Amino acid sequence: MKGNITVTEGALAAILGLAAHEVPGVVGMSPAGIRDSISRILGKAEASEGVVVKPDPAAPGKYVADLYVVVAFGSRIPTVVDNIGERVQWAAKSLAGADLSAVRVHVVGVSRG
Numbered sequence: 001m002k003g004n005i006t007v008t009e010g011a012l013a014a015i016l017g018l019a020a021h022e023v024p025g026v027v028g029m030s031p032a033g034i035r036d037s038i039s040r041i042l043g044k045a046e047a048s049e050g051v052v053v054k055p056d057p058a059a060p061g062k063y064v065a066d067l068y069v070v071v072a073f074g075s076r077i078p079t080v081v082d083n084i085g086e087r088v089q090w091a092a093k094s095l096a097g098a099d100l101s102a103v104r105v106h107v108v109g110v111s112r113g
Helices: 009-021 034-041 077-096
Strands: 026-029 051-055 063-071 097-113
Touching: 009 026, 009 051, 009 063, 034 051, 063 077, 077 097
Parallel strands: 063 097
Antiparallel strands: 026 063, 051 063
16 A cells, blocks of 8 residues: 555654653653643643654754653763663654654753652
8 A cells, every 4th residue: 555654743742752751760751831831730641741843944854852851869860861862763763754853851850759
C-alpha cells in the first residue's frame, strides 16, 4: 500500500515525553507554558506535558525539541541530561521517523520523589 504517514508535532511531543520519563533520574516533567499549567490545574495530565516541539527553520524537515524536566535529588544532572538527549533522539527517529536537529533539556527542579 502506498501513501504518506504524517506524525503531528503533538504526537511527536507525546513520544518524546514518554521517552524522557523512561530515563533513570527523571522524576517528572514541568509545565512548558501556560497551556500546560492550566491543564495541570484542571487535572488533565498529558504525555506531552513539558515538551515543546517546533520545526527548525534552519533545517527544513527537522525539529527542535525543548524538554522541561524535574530530576531526582542525588542524581548526576549532567548524566541524566545526556541520557535524556540520547533517549529522545532515538525515540524520535525509531518510533516516529522524525529527525531532531536539537534537543534542549531544561532542568527546572530537583525533587526527593
